[in-house]
Amino acid sequence: MNELADRALESGHQTSVLVEEQIQDLLTTLPDWELNCVEGIHRIERVYSFDDFVTALAFSNRVAALAEEHDHHPALLLEWGRVTASWWTHSLGGVHLNDLIMAARTERLYQNPPHS
């Protein structure tokens, strides 16, 4: 997982979306993430659990800052005690290696909470 998180994001024109087998192969390093398909477009998703709404909001904000840093943005569903993070590349209509890198970095944020 760390190896993936430490990879540099590729610039958009270098490569294209990954096929299902490639995504599943890379997801073996992110066991809590799953590949889903919404309206024909692949995305990788994980549900994170928290003790309350405010802690879930704080995590969402940390992921948002990460996204702004890289100009690559997830869908985040904030609920009481829960954040669903979904990564895909809108411009390409599927999952790019960058989405797996961002998912690995999302994991790293979760594993290193601000007050740990």
Ligand SMILES: C[C@H](O)[C@H](O)[C@H]1CNC2=NC(N)=NC(=O)C2=N1
């Ligand atoms: C102009 C800007 O770079 C683009 O709109 C970016 C912003 N963030 C993005 N995030 C994601 N996940 N996919 C994109 O295609 C995308 N495009």
